[in-house]
Amino acid sequence: MPTTELTARVEVLGPPGHRHDEILTPEALAFTGRLVTAFADRRTELLRERRRRALLLASGAALDFPLVTSAVRTDPVWRVAPPAPGLTDRRVEITGPPERRMTVNALNSGAQVWMADFEDATSPTWDNVITGQLNLLDAVERRIDFTTPGGKRYALGDRLATIMVRPRGWHLTEEHLTVGGRPAPAALVDFGLYFFHCAQRQTDAGHGPYFYLPKIENRYEARLWNDVFVLAQELLGIPRGTVRATVLIETITAAFEMEEILYELREHGAGLNAGRWDYLFSVIKNFAHRPDFVLPDRAKVTMTAPFLRAYTELLVRTCHRRGAHAIGGMAAHVPGRDEEANAAALAKVRLDKEREAEDGFDGSWVAHPGLVPVCRDVFGAVLDGRPHQIDRTRDDVDVSAADLLAVRRISGPPTDDGVRANIAVALRYFDAWLRGSGAVALHGLMEDAATAETARCQIWQWMRHGAVDRATVLALLDAETAALAGELPHARAAQARDIFERTALAKELPAFFTADAYARHLVRHPARRQEVQP
Numbered sequence: 001m002p003t004t005e006l007t008a009r010v011e012v013l014g015p016p017g018h019r020h021d022e023i024l025t026p027e028a029l030a031f032t033g034r035l036v037t038a039f040a041d042r043r044t045e046l047l048r049e050r051r052r053r054a055l056l057l058a059s060g061a062a063l064d065f066p067l068v069t070s071a072v073r074t075d076p077v078w079r080v081a082p083p084a085p086g087l088t089d090r091r092v093e094i095t096g097p098p099e100r101r102m103t104v105n106a107l108n109s110g111a112q113v114w115m116a117d118f119e120d121a122t123s124p125t126w127d128n129v130i131t132g133q134l135n136l137l138d139a140v141e142r143r144i145d146f147t148t149p150g151g152k153r154y155a156l157g158d159r160l161a162t163i164m165v166r167p168r169g170w171h172l173t174e175e176h177l178t179v180g181g182r183p184a185p186a187a188l189v190d191f192g193l194y195f196f197h198c199a200q201r202q203t204d205a206g207h208g209p210y211f212y213l214p215k216i217e218n219r220y221e222a223r224l225w226n227d228v229f230v231l232a233q234e235l236l237g238i239p240r241g242t243v244r245a246t247v248l249i250e251t252i253t254a255a256f257e258m259e260e261i262l263y264e265l266r267e268h269g270a271g272l273n274a275g276r277w278d279y280l281f282s283v284i285k286n287f288a289h290r291p292d293f294v295l296p297d298r299a300k301v302t303m304t305a306p307f308l309r310a311y312t313e314l315l316v317r318t319c320h321r322r323g324a325h326a327i328g329g330m331a332a333h334v335p336g337r338d339e340e341a342n343a344a345a346l347a348k349v350r351l352d353k354e355r356e357a358e359d360g361f362d363g364s365w366v367a368h369p370g371l372v373p374v375c376r377d378v379f380g381a382v383l384d385g386r387p388h389q390i391d392r393t394r395d396d397v398d399v400s401a402a403d404l405l406a407v408r409r410i411s412g413p414p415t416d417d418g419v420r421a422n423i424a425v426a427l428r429y430f431d432a433w434l435r436g437s438g439a440v441a442l443h444g445l446m447e448d449a450a451t452a453e454t455a456r457c458q459i460w461q462w463m464r465h466g467a468v469d470r471a472t473v474l475a476l477l478d479a480e481t482a483a484l485a486g487e488l489p490h491a492r493a494a495q496a497r498d499i500f501e502r503t504a505l506a507k508e509l510p511a512f513f514t515a516d517a518y519a520r521h522l523v524r525h526p527a528r529r530q531e532v533q534p
Contacts, residue, residue, distance in 0.1 A: 003501055006391035008180030009035055014126035023133045023193055027531045029177075031235060032192030036179040039228055043170055043185050046221055050171075053217075053253065054511070057286050064401045065256050069219070073259045079323040080269030084244045086162035086207040086454040087113070087270055088401035089362040089387035091371050094161065097122040097439050098132035102147045102373060103139050103237050107160040109369040114161040119168045119214045120278070120437040120449040126176045128436060134460035139163065140201045162207055162248065162324065164287060167191045170214035171222075171512060174517075178210055188228070205244055211245045211441065213273065215278070217253045219260035227261050229268050243268045248274030250450075251282040255404055271325030273365070274312050277450035283307075283407065284457040288509050291465045292408045297380045297418030298454055302331065303352065305410045310403035314401060316360040317394040325388060328356035328364030332451075334441045335370040345444065346374055353378040362388040365442035365444035366437075388415050412460050423480050426504065429455075431484060433517065449514055456504035464507070473505070522527065 010033035012024055051319050057063060065073070073076075092114040096102040106114040122128055138144035140163070144156040168174075173183040191211070199209040214227055217282055229243040246259050247254075249272050254261060280301060287293035295301055302310065312328075319326035331352060333345040356364050357379050383389060405465050408463055411490030425442055431453035432440040440447050462468040477497065485493035499520075503513040510516055 008033065010532040011178045011180060011181075012176065014130070014176030017130060019134055019376070020130045021135070023130050023197065024530065026532050028193055028196040029530075030375050031196045031232075032177075032184070032189060033237060033312045033532060034178050035188045035192045035228060035232065036184045038231060039188065039224060039424065040179070040185055042224055043187075046224060047171060049220070050217055053284060058289050060290075061488075062401075063253070063256060063405065067262070067411045069257070069260045072263045077313075078263060078266060080271075081241060083325070083388075084208055084210065084242075084270065087210060087244060087325070088349070088435070090271075090387075091383060092375045093164075093327060093363055094369065094372060095365055095367060096167075097128070097276040098135045098492070099128075100131075100135050101154065103135045103144060104146045104154045104156060105369055107139060107163075108154075108157045109161060110159075110372045111161045111366070111369075112363070113164055114165045115166055115212050115365075116306050117166045117439075117448075119166050122172075123433045123438040124168065124186065124514075125436050128438075129174070129176075130193075130274045131467070133197070134193060135350055136163065136165065138195050140198045140205070148265075162210065163202070164192070164210040165194050166212035166214055166248075167194075170221060171215065172515060172518070178336050190247075191228065193230070196236070199232070199236060199238055200240070203209065203238060208242045208244060209238075211243065212273065213245050213247045213252065214275075214527070216247055216261060217251045217283040218266050219257050219372050221263040222247065222264040222315045226265050226268060241267050244270040246271045246273055246325070247366070248273045248275035248278065249311075249315055250278030252286050253282075253402070255279070255314070256401065258315060259322070262318065262324055266322075269322075269324055270317050271327055271362075271401060274329045274361075275316055275450070276308070276329035277292060277454055278280065278450075279311065281450055282460055285509065285511065288457060288461045288464065294461055294465050294467060295407065295458065296410065296412035297414055298422060298451075298458060299418065300412070301353070301364045301410065305402060307406045309377050309410070310399045310406070312356075312361075313359060313394065313397045314399040314404070317397040317399075319362075320360065320390050320393045323390060325362045325390065326360065328353070328361040330367055331371050331375065332367045332445045332447070333371060334368050334444055334446050336444060340446065346371075346405075350374050350378060357382040360389055360392045360394050364389065412452065414458070416472075419459070419468050420480070421460070422458055422478050423473070423476050423500070424483075425491075426452050426455040426459075426500055427477075427480050427484055427496050430499045430513070430517065431488070431491045431493065433498075433514075434495055435490070454499060457509065459504045460506075460509045470505075477501075 008031045092111040094111040095115040099114040147153045172186040174184045174186040174189040177184045315328040320368035331349045399431045481497045499517050503510045
């Protein structure tokens with residue numbers, strides 16, 4: 001067990017904001033500092049291993065199920081912890097950033113779970129990060145409300161969704177909070193502040209501190225999270241095993257270690273989620289140098305593609321063998337005023353959720369309260385009074401490494417509309433992200449960082465293999481930049497284009513646009529300095 005002593009100075013460099021002092025208390029900062037002191041070096045080593053493995057895959061190394069952990073996969077006995085209070089029935093989960101209006105609407109939506117997302121749906125300005133923590137604290141205390149500019153008031157109802165929090169991934173840092181003079185891992189900042197303020201409150205209320213874990217690439221990263229949970233519970237005197245965590249299987253490497261990831265988290269495990277857009281992004285990113293992994297237009301890569309079917313069916317089988325929930329992917333439609341368009345979109349959402357429910361998933365994600373009823377109805381029909389279908393073990397599923405990598409079976413050239421759509425989505429998302437919005441409704445869909453990552457990586461891959469030429473991309477980029485500047489007078493069109501050029505048109509493909517954009521555009525000179533001495 002790592003040391004529980006704070007051995008380094010904690011400094012807050014971010015500008016002050018309304019009620020920030022309620023979150024950034026000396027005690028909360030000291031707790032977060034202890035987590036960083038204990039685990040930051042291990043995180044650094046794991047990120048180094050990520051880069052090493054990415055280079056191996058780019059050079060043509062094979063990807064397969066690890067031989068060294070075969071005993072974990074073949075052992076029929078072990079199980080994850082039983083479902084925790086509030087997480088037994090998860091048929092509908094709504095996701096979104098912890099903004100005040102979203103917090104109230106999501107908790108009142110009729111979904112069983114709300115995932116408060118500090119990661120892909122949040123642009124990590126310092127105010128967004130700390131205000132998000134305040135909104136969660138207010139929600140747990142049942143004192144949150146929201147009034148629109150028009151005077152309409154939203155308040156919490158009687159039946160609320162269970163809160164799960166998704167901290168930022170291991171790869172990101174929080175430049176506004178340093179420990180020992182170094183930026184803190186963003187994951188530990190998001191986790192630590194929420195856990196300190198809300199873990200005991202949630203436990204006393206009959207639930208607990210529940211989390212979604214993003215961007216995990218292997219069992220070692222899951223083990224690190226488990227050790228974080230153990231230490232955090234120890235420091236605050238919360239019984240070991242109170243934490244529950246669901247892991248998003250949204251990287252291609254994690255797909256080959258699903259059982260191992262659950263095993264590492266087994267005393268805190270709650271399930272796995274099929275993070276479809278990040279998963280697609282990971283496939284493209286890791287095999288972008290290979291011509292046999294070139295995909296067609298993003299809109300044509302549906303969950304019925306063989307390699308994605310293999311991934312989701314393996315996820316269900318893995319979860320149910322180990323007593324865990326299997327949660328399906330995002331329905332991103334945003335209902336609008338066009339009734340005919342809404343009906344067509346809802347029909348697609350229904351078909352998608354029917355496929356998931358029939359495959360054995362126990363629930364699924366939606367991005368908008370208007371999609372809760374259709375998801376609830378679909379899963380309700382299959383569950384037929386049960387809270388889940390974990391007893392359906394899917395022993396008929398047999399997925400090989402080749403099945404998970406069978407991308408070439410849906411390969412095809414991109415269309416002009418597909419290239420333009422990727423550029424348009426990426427540019428508009430980058431612009432919104434720079435202005436502080438991480439979840440953006442574009443063309444009837446709720447887009448987040450995952451879809452923007454997929455869009456810009458596809459452009460890079462298509463250019464690399466000659467599926468589209470650079471001149472065409474630049475011409476479309478000129479047109480879309482001009483269109484963006486004309487649509488939104490407050491847009492940062494030039495800065496959004498700059499991010500696009502650096503992350504989609506560079507010689508080498510950057511792993512994430514968020515790290516680059518954050519370092520260049522979101523870090524501000526500190527307006528104050530708050531210190532916690534060791």
